Amino acid sequence: MKKILIINSSIRKKSTYSLLKRIEALLGESEVEFVNIKDFNIRPCTGCENCLRKGTCPLSDDANLLLSQITSADGIIIGTPVYLRHISGYLKVLIDRACAWYHRPALAGKPVFFVTTTQVTGSRQAVRYLQDLSVQWGTIYAGALPRTMFNLEKELKKRTFSKFLFYLDDKNTTKYRPSFKQLLEFHTQKVLAVNILPLDLEYWREKGYIDKPYYYDCRITLCKRFLGHLYYKMLSYFIGKNKVE
Ligand SMILES: Cc1cc2nc3c(=O)[nH]c(=O)nc-3n(C[C@H](O)[C@H](O)[C@H](O)COP(=O)(O)O)c2cc1C
Known part of the structure; x- marks a missing residue:
């Protein structure tokens, strides 16, 4: 139950x-x-x-x-x-x-x-x-x-x-349609995990989130997938360029 x-x-x-x-x-x-x-x-x-x-x-x-x-x-x-x-x-x-x-x-x-x-x-x-x-x-x-x-x-x-x-x-949850805002939030956290916080990266790798379009399998249109990925790439580039070592 x-x-x-x-x-x-x-x-x-x-x-x-x-x-x-x-x-x-x-x-x-x-x-x-x-x-x-x-x-x-x-x-x-x-x-x-x-x-x-x-x-x-x-x-x-x-x-x-x-x-x-x-x-x-x-x-x-x-x-x-x-x-x-x-x-x-x-x-x-x-x-x-x-x-x-x-x-x-x-x-x-x-x-x-x-x-x-x-x-x-x-x-x-x-x-x-x-x-x-x-x-x-x-x-x-x-x-x-x-x-x-x-x-x-x-x-x-x-x-x-x-x-x-x-x-x-x-x-x-496979029937859930996350909003665009949710996808952007997911990709923002992914960029932070990959670039800034090592503990997050460990967690994200362990959960298998890194290569996913969202935290779990759900309904995301191709267009939203593409835009989410593009946002991820752009934010990664921006953070990579301005990263404080
Ligand atoms: C510190 C404080 C701030 C409050 N602010 C508001 C408010 O902004 N607007 C409003 O209509 N009621 C406000 N209230 C009333 C409470 O939201 C309301 O009585 C609520 O249902 C209390 O819940 P409770 O009985 O579970 O404690 C406030 C009450 C307190 C004690």
Whole structure:
């Protein structure tokens, strides 16, 4: 059975928590695990970049525990309250601690779904940020459920999660059509792996990404393949010329 991890990024067990709990009940046929970020001791990133350069983090806390729970799930639902038109600080701290996933995409091909709650404003900006994050992570953005004080209690429909549930089965990723933005992000990370970060190159080689048009087999038109490759060649040339040894 496929495993779904639901993450509540609010310090409280109120609006976001209760909405996520209703989603948990709705998706009850799958194996669902529910966590509250606040139950984990996760310290803010110190900015040392060890995770990028050496593959380790000097902080000793619960971040790795939660990050490995996320990587072992087949699909992830992340809920956050909107704070000043953005995600909660708790969630941002966790995302910063997963910085290496931008380069070594541990969640590539997994569906992610976002849930936001707000009094009135800011969900559009928060969801846009999260959607962009899902591109950087190489995940499949499977939608978002932004709720305000006016529709928080509105009935949930299973079809809202149909894309998420479809891509929960990794056999279905072959039917996925990545956007051009996703392809450009993939090729940008490939250029960085090949030219800048040796640890990334090792990872990319091990995963067999280097010769692929995207992280996994999926539907990419010939035109997009060509443009992606051209972008890769041009960026490689530019970086090669300006490389600081
Ligand atoms: C620090 C802070 C910032 C907030 N910023 C916004 C905001 O920009 N727009 C808004 O409509 N509501 C804002 N809110 C209200 C919360 O988004 C809203 O109450 C949310 O549903 C709380 O979720 P929770 O009950 O799961 O903690 C803010 C609340 C806090 C505490």
